[in-house]
Amino acid sequence: MSRQGLVTHTQTQIRTDSFSSSYTLTGRELGRGKFAVVRNCVEVATGQEFAAKFLRKRRKGEDCRAEIINEIAALEVAARCPHVAALHEVYETPNEMVLVLECAAGGEIFQQCVAEQDEGFTEQDVVRLVQQILTGVSHLHRHNLVHLDLKPQNILLTSSCPLGDIRIIDFGLSRRMDAAHEMREILGTPEYVAPEVLNYEPISTATDMWSVGVLTYMMLTGESPFLGDTKQETFLNISQGHVPFSPEAFAGISPQAIDFIQGLLRKDPRERTTAEQCLKHPWLPPGPPAEPVGQTESTDEAEQAKEMVLVASYTVCCPCRQREPGGAEAFAEMRGISSELVC
Numbered sequence: 001m002s003r004q005g006l007v008t009h010t011q012t013q014i015r016t017d018s019f020s021s022s023y024t025l026t027g028r029e030l031g032r033g034k035f036a037v038v039r040n041c042v043e044v045a046t047g048q049e050f051a052a053k054f055l056r057k058r059r060k061g062e063d064c065r066a067e068i069i070n071e072i073a074a075l076e077v078a079a080r081c082p083h084v085a086a087l088h089e090v091y092e093t094p095n096e097m098v099l100v101l102e103c104a105a106g107g108e109i110f111q112q113c114v115a116e117q118d119e120g121f122t123e124q125d126v127v128r129l130v131q132q133i134l135t136g137v138s139h140l141h142r143h144n145l146v147h148l149d150l151k152p153q154n155i156l157l158t159s160s161c162p163l164g165d166i167r168i169i170d171f172g173l174s175r176r177m178d179a180a181h182e183m184r185e186i187l188g189t190p191e192y193v194a195p196e197v198l199n200y201e202p203i204s205t206a207t208d209m210w211s212v213g214v215l216t217y218m219m220l221t222g223e224s225p226f227l228g229d230t231k232q233e234t235f236l237n238i239s240q241g242h243v244p245f246s247p248e249a250f251a252g253i254s255p256q257a258i259d260f261i262q263g264l265l266r267k268d269p270r271e272r273t274t275a276e277q278c279l280k281h282p283w284l285p286p287g288p289p290a291e292p293v294g295q296t297e298s299t300d301e302a303e304q305a306k307e308m309v310l311v312a313s314y315t316v317c318c319p320c321r322q323r324e325p326g327g328a329e330a331f332a333e334m335r336g337i338s339s340e341l342v343c
């Protein structure tokens with residue numbers, strides 16, 4: 001994985017004393033990725049619940065501490081955003097780093113995306129949740145940060161019933177865009193990656209906006225718009241830029257929602273709506289400002305950030321599965337495969 005664009009400095013003090021003298025693991029595993037396991041824990045001093053992400057420093061024989069530092073730095077940038085899981089503390093042992101994060105107890109929105117229709121999101125739910133996702137993403141983009149791995153497994157809820165608020169997680173692939181870099185071998189999940197990524201073209205904040213389009217589509221319909229029977233078919237579906245808006249999948253969904261998605265799933269990144277523009281789309285209610293007054297950057301700076309580009313090449317190595325019509329189980333199984341796609 002390329003180290004270009006990685007942030008090498010963090011402000012968070014990295015503790016080397018024992019994690020287990022300050023936190024008690026509850027035994028509940030919240031999730032796992034390729035190189036991390038996330039466990040529920042309680043801070044001894046306060047009784048407060050957290051999610052502890054245990055990250056292996058050595059991966060495939062390589063020292064990956066720099067990638068973890070980059071993830072911590074990205075969480076610091078996002079610190080003032082209410083829709084990103086807050087970083088509480090960091091611990092380091094010889095083999096691992098432990099990120100103590102705000103616990104989003106409602107789990108991944110993926111679960112609701114694949115739920116039977118009466119248990120899935122209503123359009124009203126999606127409007128509220130997408131507005132929160134955009135508030136988070138616009139904050140990141142204003143701070144020249146691209147997430148590059150926005151997918152239903154990385155968007156969590158503070159509670160599932162009643163439906164809580166959004167927390168964006170997993171900044172492992174995120175990059176600062178304050179200099180023009182060339183990035184090679186960034187890893188991603190095919191279903192959610194933008195055409196420019198597959199075509200080895202420059203990536204920018206617009207790359208995240210494609211993923212927001214895919215997320216919105218999935219939250220409304222329960223279907224993954226570009227997923228094919230094979231990895232190649234998925235790539236072809238994305239590169240062709242044809243977005244399926246079948247009447248069955250979109251039955252009862254408003255024309256504004258479709259217009260919103262169409263503005264995002266545009267092949268040319270320059271034509272895609274930005275997070276700020278999305279927040280003003282008529283599908284969303286005129287909401288609160290994305291950030292408290294005093295924390296925004298000038299429009300010039302934001303525009304400059306959009307101009308700065310990175311070139312990426314994505315390495316993907318696992319097969320995809322097409323969603324069976326009505327087959328929530330098969331789709332859920334695919335989720336397992338999806339998480340494996342980040343190689």
Ligand SMILES: Nc1ncnc2c1ncn2[C@@H]1O[C@H](COP(=O)(O)OP(=O)(O)OP(=O)(O)O)[C@@H](O)[C@H]1O
Nearest residue numbers: 030031032033034036038051085101102103104170
């Ligand atoms: N703050 C949190 N609160 C609750 N659950 C969490 C939290 N952070 C992560 N999880 C759970 O753990 C899973 C894995 O976390 P995360 O995506 O950060 O790990 P990862 O190793 O970087 O994953 P990947 O290999 O997919 O990139 C998430 O999909 C989620 O289900």
